[in-house]
Amino acid sequence: MRARRRESQGRREPVARGGLGVARRARRRRGPCRLGIAAGGARRAGSPTEGAGREGNFGGTTAADFYESCAGAGGNGVGEALVKTSACGICGSDLHALRHGHEMVKSQKETGGPLIYNADEDLVMGHEFCAEVVELGIGCLDNVEVGDIVCSMPVLLRPDKLHTIGYSNDFPGGYAEHMLLSSRFLLPVRNGLSPAEAALTEPMAVGRHAVEKSMVSTKDVCLVIGCGPVGLAVVASLKQKGLGPIIAADFSPRRRELAELMGADEVIDPAIESPYRSWRDLSLPANSSANDSNDRALNGSANPGVIFECVGVPGVVNQIMHGAVKDTRIVVVGVCMEEDNFRPLTGIGKELNIQFVLGYTSEEFSDTLRAISEGEIPVTELITGRVGLEGVAQAFEDLGDPEAHAKIIVEPWR
Numbered sequence: 001m002r003a004r005r006r007e008s009q010g011r012r013e014p015v016a017r018g019g020l021g022v023a024r025r026a027r028r029r030r031g032p033c034r035l036g037i038a039a040g041g042a043r044r045a046g047s048p049t050e051g052a053g054r055e056g057n058f059g060g061t062t063a064a065d066f067y068e069s070c071a072g073a074g075g076n077g078v079g080e081a082l083v084k085t086s087a088c089g090i091c092g093s094d095l096h097a098l099r100h101g102h103e104m105v106k107s108q109k110e111t112g113g114p115l116i117y118n119a120d121e122d123l124v125m126g127h128e129f130c131a132e133v134v135e136l137g138i139g140c141l142d143n144v145e146v147g148d149i150v151c152s153m154p155v156l157l158r159p160d161k162l163h164t165i166g167y168s169n170d171f172p173g174g175y176a177e178h179m180l181l182s183s184r185f186l187l188p189v190r191n192g193l194s195p196a197e198a199a200l201t202e203p204m205a206v207g208r209h210a211v212e213k214s215m216v217s218t219k220d221v222c223l224v225i226g227c228g229p230v231g232l233a234v235v236a237s238l239k240q241k242g243l244g245p246i247i248a249a250d251f252s253p254r255r256r257e258l259a260e261l262m263g264a265d266e267v268i269d270p271a272i273e274s275p276y277r278s279w280r281d282l283s284l285p286a287n288s289s290a291n292d293s294n295d296r297a298l299n300g301s302a303n304p305g306v307i308f309e310c311v312g313v314p315g316v317v318n319q320i321m322h323g324a325v326k327d328t329r330i331v332v333v334g335v336c337m338e339e340d341n342f343r344p345l346t347g348i349g350k351e352l353n354i355q356f357v358l359g360y361t362s363e364e365f366s367d368t369l370r371a372i373s374e375g376e377i378p379v380t381e382l383i384t385g386r387v388g389l390e391g392v393a394q395a396f397e398d399l400g401d402p403e404a405h406a407k408i409i410v411e412p413w414r
Helices: 063-071 092-111 201-214 229-240 253-262 275-283 290-299 316-323 344-350 362-373 389-398
Strands: 080-089 128-136 149-151 155-157 162-164 178-182 222-225 246-249 266-268 306-309 329-332 353-356 383-387 407-410
Touching (some): 092 389, 128 178, 128 201, 155 178, 201 229, 201 306, 201 329, 201 362, 222 229, 222 275, 229 246, 229 253, 253 266, 266 275, 275 316, 306 316, 316 329, 316 344, 383 389, 389 407
Parallel strands (some): 222 246, 246 266, 306 329, 329 353, 383 407
Antiparallel strands (some): 080 128, 080 178, 080 407, 128 149, 155 162
16 A cells, blocks of 8 residues: 555444445544444434444444455455545435335346446445545556545446445445445546535536437427426436426425526426426427427427426326327436336337436546536535534434435544
8 A cells, every 4th residue: 555554452432323335434534444334224213224334344443454354355455545434425326225125136237237236235325425545556557646535436346346336235334434346437626616515526517428318409399397306316317418498397386496597497396387398398499380290299399399308207208198298308317216107009100219318427527527616506505404424314314304405425534
């Protein structure tokens, strides 16, 4: 390691108890940092798993010992960095995993997805993070130095497999004081961007990826259904790329307000008016007539528009299919953990194109961080709360109120 390691004092901290899986802060203010793993990351809040109270995989030692214990899990630490978490956002996927962990893992195994872990074992969540580099292992690139504030895709590449940080039984996520990351993915935070703002790179990159996959053009009218963090990320990415007009729909007044701040040209309360009607009206030429509408129904349109589904609950895709016009492109961004259904004939009759999306590329992640740091994507207003590790359980509950919160940031050092 390039930075000098501190010697362990030997005594271990007890494992923290709780239902959310956070690595708790050491109680002592001086001396080596100590870590404990809370069991039950995939369980309902307040319901500890079997074995809670036993020593976790990374049970409280010094930072150096923590690094070495992780290095033994399928690798030797080459090209890896030990980082100290500065800020970590709570993602909707974490809320889903807490309630539907077993179902999520089952689906991922069936489809070959990356989010595979043991839902009955210890899990420390958190994949939307910004951190400080503490130590660099041998074989690291010269892209960062010890002390740098960085963001990274939540992955750790090891000879055995790719480990998804935040959904791994072997490596803790951003609800811990320290993490191990592959140094090749570390990106320095520039322009005085705060760690909390930089931590929003990950969710905003999800929106960027959805926009890229949609193949939207400057002639398309864009409709975003659902203005939670993912929907807001889509709105922000569309605006950054100069696309639109952008219509955003949500039942929550606060989320509609945030959608306007992110760049939506029109916001709609679905309880009052149909977002699909407004979208169809905007997508037709200004001088169009009933005959034009009939012609479009028969022959389609060169630019029928794009609808982004950002809700992630059963029934929404079916609703969108009914509201869409011929040749509409539907991009499913929301993560629905339950079974859903729709009538294929609806899509056949309208020749709809449905695109499911997940995650982002490394280039999209990097450019999203750049765009945030240069003020192209506003994120400050999305941060509606900050908590230490003691407040994570309550934060999970608080995020259920769309009027109160958009994004809560966990700051383990608090």
